[in-house]
Ligand SMILES: [Zn+2]
């Protein structure tokens with residue numbers, strides 16, 4: 001695990017590499033994403049930015065920029081709302097997402113890699129997968 005400072009510097013250098021400008025709103029949003037222990041919606045991030053907040057449209061635009069720069073992962077959910085989290089690429093995992101409150105938790109395991117192997121055995125290359133699980137969390141029952 002790298003430190004929050006290292007993650008921040010790393011994300012900024014990714015932005016620079018892609019020729020995106022480093023603005024105060026982007027820095028504030030990035031810090032919040034680094035401090036977040038679980039994926040959050042743009043609405044959550046917007047309200048957590050509080051006093052430093054910019055309008056929701058700006059938050060969305062910046063998240064889009066982060067996604068394009070490979071800093072953030074966007075997870076579409078069943079409700080049509082997306083959740084965002086810092087992209088810590090080295091580690092592969094999935095999420096279980098609550099249908100009611102949209103909280104998402106890491107499932108630190110992947111069985112799908114076995115299926116990928118089957119696909120590779122059929123002669124496919126560049127095999128990837130997208131998988132999110134949905135349920136109703138303890139708090140929402
Ligand atoms: Zn819930």
Ligand SMILES: [Zn+2]
Pocket residue numbers: 092093094110111112113129131
């Ligand atoms: Zn997987």
